[in-house]
Amino acid sequence: MTAWTVDRQLELTACEAVEAIRSGRLKAADYVATLIARAEALENLNALTVLDVEGALAAAQRIDALSASERERLPLAGLPVVVKDNINTRGMQTSAGTPALEGFVPARHAPSVQRLVDAGAVLLGKANMHELAFGITSTNLAPHCGPVRNPYDPERIPGGSSGGTAAAVAARIVPAGLGSDTGGSTRIPAALCGIVGLRPSVGDGGTQRRYHDPNAVVPISHTRDTVGPMARTVADVALLDAVITGHGPLAAASVTNLRIGLPKPLWEGLEAALEAVARLALARLEAAGVTFVPVEMPELLALNDRVSFALALHEPIDDLKAWLTANQAPAHTVADVAARIASPDVRAAYDAVLADVRGPDYQTALTVWRPRLQQLYAQTFAANGLDALLFPTTRLAAVPLDELNGSSRVSIDGAAPIDEMEAYLRNTDPASNAGIPGLALPAGLIDARWPVGLELDGPAGSDRRLLAIGLAFEQILGSLPAPLI
Template sequence: MTWTVDQQLELSATQAVAAIREGRIKATDYVATLLARAQALENLNALTTLDVEGALAAAQRIDALGPNERTHLPLAGLPVVVKDNINTRGLQTSAGTPALEGFMPARHAPSVQRLVDAGAVLLGKANMHELAFGITSTNLAPHAGPVRNPWDPERIPGGSSGGTAAAIAARIVPAGLGTDTGGSTRIPAALCGIVGLRPSVGDGGTQRRYHDPHAVVPISHTRDTVGPMARTVADIALIDGVITGHGPLAQAAVTNLRVGLPAPFWSGLEAATERVARAALAKLEAAGVTLVPVEMSEIFALNDRVSMAIALHEPIEDLQAWLDANHTGARTVRDVAARIASPDVRAAYDAILADARGGDYPTAMTLWRPRLQQLYAQTFAASGLDALLFPTTRLAAVRIDGVRGSSSVSIDGGAPIDELEAYLRNTDPASNAGIPGLALPAGLTDARLPVGLELDGPTGSDRRLLAIGLAFEEILGTLPAPEI
């Protein structure tokens, strides 16, 4: 079979791996097509590094294997991008900040290594919000620059994993890795019309699904995790299975599903976003999903007592530990902070260095976070729920603020709201509780901007959540390629 460029670009990760393993397409031809795509779409600023020589060499190694050898590689020849705060051997890991520019890790992060060992081809590093401390991916560092949403290049792709999301939506790659602290895989997935998983973190020990110690430029050991991003739930399940050692996944039966609709998460939405989300609910209910209204009236008040106390205290110790382990040239957190280029991130690190919420941290960890986790556990148990469902973000993508990196937004002409707060509101509680979340496309607004729905499940229910996502994706469909 002769593959056209358009046919290659539309391959999902699962389809691409099958075609390469079966010898229907050469890995080198497929990788060359995607490298050309990346070069043609440089204006999106989705990537900080494009490893042309390394990617082609890796693809050649896949093609040189015999058919039986390729069959044993679950990701044979799959091109991926990795967010620029995740360690990659021989490729810059800068977290989008000047002080770390040029740092080349000695080894891959464990999650990356598992993908490479399974046959994945590392195409390059993805751009991001500076130091992952934001949700716009408007990075004002000179070597990075703002990431642009493929659906409208004047708008944000979400963040902080915006480069990974933009590259996947733009068909530069079928899949990649981001990180998620308060919503950083799920928000860009929603705004770019793809799928993003935040794996379980739980207690941070045996309940943590992905283990990448000192291999990701950190914000918070309580909240940070690597997370896969792709265009389909099946692709996410494939990558998650490789990283965690799980096998194939069967789709959940929708007629047995009880899914909660938490009232606070459905309030205060942009009208255009709510219309798309409600239309998706109608499709799910018509297919046999049981939708259960739930109150969770305390959720945002509890989350507020946890979120910033952790986010503004843990970076001091955690980033210092990463610097000590990685020998980047920047010796202290203050060395890194002194060269921050984006005004919104600089303001955040001023508060971090002042340990502005340090006094709240012990109570947040010993009292309020356990209460938040208990609220989730009780909600799932009391109503017999498989998952919670709600719009990933309150509004679709807004225009880029190229001066500050993040500003304020207005929802349908209402009072201005801090942009970070507006987009984090629905994703942040799951992060603080340590539970898994899966964002998948719900549809497009009349302005042709993507809207996402998020499924949250109990700690450790990641594969069950993905099985539900597979069923929902069959009902709701995936989004077409944006017109770039």
């Protein structure tokens, strides 16, 4: 009989935990109790807004009461997960980290959450986040939230806006969870916390959208928003993705047949220490047989700038109103929500939303510049015979958090300070606006302390292929050691 010490349970990946519970070697209730104790011990990280002790233990006990054959039919039998606090959960708060929605409980799960629960997952709680998902630090100044802290260095940001999910996964509070991604909100915190995050395809928002969660996530932009799984390994992210989409198991790609593009604009202006870690990872991948192809893409950032905030500052007007109405939320208008925003950076963003400062640019951004950006990606993949693009997920590693503001200004290696959101979004935002899938995975550590991430972007709809490539890269690069907390 396996001796399930606390340390051994905490190091289980999602795949390992499910296998142990399904086989009967580990009781789901024992595992959940261990993780609850871990969450309570690490409360100072502010990773969670809700810890559902009674509900999680009861759900785990129901899994344990099943017959062996019944457990075997559940792909996530007894797997504890956390869900970002802007994703609807029945019977559990969905506040988006903002005072106007504090304590609001939706009538039903988001479809992505429901598929996890139907597969046997146990909802351990809700994950803290940047207020209303409108930021990349997860420094939330709402009284019931507080700033999320990076498990690798609690005085630094975890990234955002899905910082709570990333911190909980990295800190071994849970093996996996759900975030959401508009401009980089699963991938940026994955990179800064040393885990894996997937932004699924959105494409045209219709048949090309991989996850369908209409009016089930407190929104920013229907054109860009998507739920995304986060975990410590690519295999675990692939498991959650397969459950949500109904796909089967996935094998790693053969690295010797891969052609991976290196987009020049996304390899420029990097923090030197971060670039050194990324280049070392590149060398290891190349030594294993991956073929890298430099690609210029000179129009990439200019096209992205024409799309990004025109969508993000105009679409909340209708999208948030629709969510409030569909869910019978306690706040009835966007102005009601905005009036109670606690974080200064988010308040400034919603001042711009309510003034519709980008309204005049919206239609052109949506119908002219976004299609051109999508065409640039499609042509780059096709003309160079590429399986994916690869680049550092962020330009710099985690910076010290500012507990007085949701974000601030940062300097990269002593250069002139720039807006923190601009600095961290530069590399993740273009794929968001193009609607293509992106997968962030660990590359290594700076000074054995601060995680660095690499991102793989693929053509629209190539999510399974992208995950297969990620599995192959993970076999070469490995996972990061646990944070010392």
